[in-house]
Amino acid sequence: xxxxxxxxxxxxxxxxxxxxxxxxxxxxxxxxxxxxxxxxxxxxxxxxxxxxxxxxxxxxxxxxxxxxxxxxxxxxxxxxxxxxxxxxxxxxxxxxxxxxxxxxxxxxxxxxxxxxxxxxxxxxxxxxxxxxxxxxxxxxxxxxxxxxxxxxxxxxxxxxxxxxxxxxxxxxxxxxxxxxxxxxxxxxxxxxxxxxxxxxxxxxxxxxxxxxxxxxxxxxxxxxxxxxxxxxxxxx
Amino acid sequence: xxxxxxxxxxxxxxxxxxxxxxxxxxxxxxxxxxxxxxxxxxxxxxxxxxxxxxxxxxxxxxxxxxxxxxxxxxxxxxxxxxxxxxxxxxxxxxxxxxxxxxxxxxxxxxxxxxxxxxxxxxxxxxxxxxxxxxxxxxxxxxxxxxxxxxxxxxxxxxxxxxxxxxxxxxxxxxxxxxxxxxxxxxxxxxxxxxxxxxxxxxxxxxxxxxxxxxxxxxxxxxxxxxxxxxxxxxxxxxxxxxxxxxxxxxxxxxxxxxxxxxxxxxxxxxxxxxxxxxxxxxxxxxxxxxxxxxxxxxxx
Numbered sequence: 001x002x003x004x005x006x007x008x009x010x011x012x013x014x015x016x017x018x019x020x021x022x023x024x025x026x027x028x029x030x031x032x033x034x035x036x037x038x039x040x041x042x043x044x045x046x047x048x049x050x051x052x053x054x055x056x057x058x059x060x061x062x063x064x065x066x067x068x069x070x071x072x073x074x075x076x077x078x079x080x081x082x083x084x085x086x087x088x089x090x091x092x093x094x095x096x097x098x099x100x101x102x103x104x105x106x107x108x109x110x111x112x113x114x115x116x117x118x119x120x121x122x123x124x125x126x127x128x129x130x131x132x133x134x135x136x137x138x139x140x141x142x143x144x145x146x147x148x149x150x151x152x153x154x155x156x157x158x159x160x161x162x163x164x165x166x167x168x169x170x171x172x173x174x175x176x177x178x179x180x181x182x183x184x185x186x187x188x189x190x191x192x193x194x195x196x197x198x199x200x201x202x203x204x205x206x207x208x209x210x211x212x213x214x215x216x217x218x219x220x221x222x223x224x225x226x227x228x229x230x231x232x233x234x235x236x
Numbered sequence: 237x238x239x240x241x242x243x244x245x246x247x248x249x250x251x252x253x254x255x256x257x258x259x260x261x262x263x264x265x266x267x268x269x270x271x272x273x274x275x276x277x278x279x280x281x282x283x284x285x286x287x288x289x290x291x292x293x294x295x296x297x298x299x300x301x302x303x304x305x306x307x308x309x310x311x312x313x314x315x316x317x318x319x320x321x322x323x324x325x326x327x328x329x330x331x332x333x334x335x336x337x338x339x340x341x342x343x344x345x346x347x348x349x350x351x352x353x354x355x356x357x358x359x360x361x362x363x364x365x366x367x368x369x370x371x372x373x374x375x376x377x378x379x380x381x382x383x384x385x386x387x388x389x390x391x392x393x394x395x396x397x398x399x400x401x402x403x404x405x406x407x408x409x410x411x412x413x414x415x416x417x418x419x420x421x422x423x424x425x426x427x428x429x430x431x432x433x434x435x436x437x438x439x440x441x442x443x444x445x446x447x448x449x450x451x452x453x454x455x456x457x458x459x460x461x462x463x464x465x466x467x468x469x470x471x472x473x474x475x476x477x478x479x480x481x482x483x484x485x486x487x488x489x490x491x492x493x494x495x496x497x498x499x500x501x502x503x504x505x506x507x508x509x510x511x512x513x514x515x516x517x518x519x520x521x522x523x524x525x526x527x528x529x530x531x532x533x534x535x536x
Contacts (some may be wrong), residue, residue: 034505038481041452042298042504065298082507199296201303201504204269206261208281208310209296218289218310223265 001078005055007071010135013062014103015071018055021081025051027111028195028227031083032203033058033066035073040066045200045222047107047170048084056081059136061103085203086226090193091115094165096122099179101129101155101171105140107195111168112143125164129155129175154178161188169230170195180234192230196221239521240514240529242276244473244495245396245421247357249276249331252529253486253514256477256500257282257335257360257400258307262321263328270508276496277331279424280317282362285343285350287313291367293444297433302452302479303501304431306443308367309337314350322354335400337362339371341385348393359395361386361420364402364427366449373430376402379410386418398475400424403455408462412470424475424498425463429455452501453479460492467493467534481505483516493534 002019009015025031025048032043044066049059062071073079089111096115098108105128115122126144128134130151141147148158156175161167161183169176169192176194183189198210198221205223212221214232219225240251254277260266263278272278290310297304312320314336325332334356338344344361351359363376363385375385382405390397399415401408403426412423428449433442442448459478467474476494480486481502489497502509521529 038453038505039301040298041301041303041501042296199294201296201305201501202259202265202507204265204507206265207259207296207504208261208290208307209305211290211295211307211310213289 002081004073004075004077004079006075007073009071011133014059014135015062016049016057016059017070017073018057019079019081020054021056022054023051023056023084024053025056025084026088027114028089028107029084029086030226031056031058031081031085032200033070034080035069035077042201043080043082043203045203047195047226049106049109050113051110059103059106059109082203085222087224089168089195089227091118092166092168093118093120093122095163097125097127097159097164097167099127099155099159099167099169099171101175102131104171104195104197107170108168109140109143112140116143127155127159129171156182161191162186164188165191167192169193176230177234180230183230189231190229193227194230194233195226196228196233197226237527239526240517242495242530244475245358245398247331247396249496251276251514251517252490252496253510253517254279254331254333254475254496254498255503255510256498257362259500259503262317262325264321264324266503266507270511273329274511274514275330277333277357278325279333279360279498280325280335281311282309282335282337282365283311283314283317283347284309284337284339285314285347287311287316291445294442297442297448299433299450299454302450302454304433304443304448304450305428306367306445306448308445309365314347318350318354322356326355331357333358333360333398335360335362337365337372339368341388343371344385344389345392348389352392352394356395358398359393360398360400360424361389362400362427364400366402366404366428366430366447367445369445373402373404373427376411377405379407379414382411383414383418386415386420390419396421398422398424400427402427403459403462404430409465409469412466412472416470416472420472422473422475423466424477425466426459426478451479453481455479456485460488463489463494464492464536480513481509483513483520486513486517487520490529490533491536495533
């Protein structure tokens with residue numbers, strides 16, 4: 001059980017939850033979160049927003065029963081964290097674009113921090129798309145060489161894929177697919193990495209409910225992913 | 237003496253707790269989380285003759301007290317399993333229960349022929365998967381249709397044979413009695429209940445296959461009743477599977493007549509839930525002064 005340090009409401013439905021948890025979580029990974037005993041039955045996969053060796057932070061959006069229960073947690077309460085699970089974003093270098101939509105912006109924070117802290121540091125432009133209120137603008141700006149925001153439109157309209165050595169993205173599937181097509185049009189699809197979201201049950205790779213079709217056959221999002229080369233998912 | 241040791245159709249289990257087919261893969265991933273040797277047994281993912289990619293679209297949907305799944309028997313095929321996972325499973329200190337499904341009688345028989353050439357502890361014949369369009373559960377609804385497949389598999393299979401039944405069967409007691417008549421060594425009660433969910437925004441069924449399989453605590457009282465009825469009427473050992481998420485659930489099933497219990501979606505709540513249940517059973521046996529957990533089997 002991990003102790004909750006803060007659970008801050010950022011907008012109507014976005015929350016930032018910090019928990020005391022010794023960890024070695026890396027950019028792109030996730031935990032299965034559970035803040036109840038038996039029901040809801042399933043734990044909730046939530047990606048790591050930020051982590052240091054003692055603390056993990058999650059950015060989540062209230063979308064259903066489980067995340068609603070998370071939103072009621074208070075500092076000092078306990079939460080069960082199972083993880084970190086899954087692979088990580090690749091350690092790309094040069095000029096890097098991070099493209100997030102909605103709550104899919106979450107894993108890009110630690111990605112920006114990690115890639116800018118690498119030696120040599122990457123140049124990191126961050127593109128964030130929101131349907132409603134913008135959250136954490138200053139926090140992302142502090143980690144970005146350039147921050148581009150879009151509210152209510154298509155964040156993919158803002159980016160020129162040809163300008164980057166690598167593009168990492170997480171967000172709604174139509175957004176990521178549009179970005180893949182845009183990359184493909186300028187022969188940059190091989191520089192795109194996508195973080196997939198699927199409904200999960202075990203989180204470990206045993207139950208096969210989060211399968212994602214790829215050019216290499218079925219992959220488990222929880223174990224083989226969540227990060228895949230864009231072409232493996234969207235040309236499949 | 238180990239009070240949790242039980243004998244299922246001549247196969248010794250160090251405790252009466254196994255993991256249910258489809259919820260634990262072939263054990264490797266869970267083996268990274270806890271020591272599999274603590275388990276009584278493990279039922280493999282349902283195998284088909286040839287590899288299957290499984291179903292498209294959403295595969296899991298939470299419900300109050302349960303979950304619907306529509307994985308559709310994604311599996312590496314019997315040969316793939318034999319090559320990659322069988323030896324490893326046999327090397328684990330637990331009862332290796334291999335679950336075999338099929339789309340046609342010929343599929344089942346060919347699968348049995350291949351498994352006849354290898355070692356395993358129990359063959360769990362799955363005539364109850366609701367998530368495949370051909371075969372699966374359609375073999376397990378009508379007793380006389382099921383009789384044909386059970387008879388043919390029994391005639392061919394050199395392993396101990398457990399038939400995993402569907403709660404969607406027309407007559408669960410009659411079906412169980414038939415398995416006894418045809419020479420099965422045991423029963424697993426039950427697979428998932430055929431069920432559905434609808435997305436009110438798209439106005440379409442959630443699942444590509446329309447119907448899916450319901451499991452979890454929601455089905456426990458019904459499955460408990462089925463186990464009780466079958467245990468009273470049929471002289472075959474029963475592995476009970478249906479919404480067991482705590483040791484008390486396991487005790488109820490044993491009291492109703494089960495020899496072994498299988499943990500399914502409980503593993504999704506906590507990967508090592510089965511270990512907690514085993515510990516709970518041990519404490520219960522001690523508190524009740526039982527020399528053997530089998531002493532309370534079917535006393536209800």
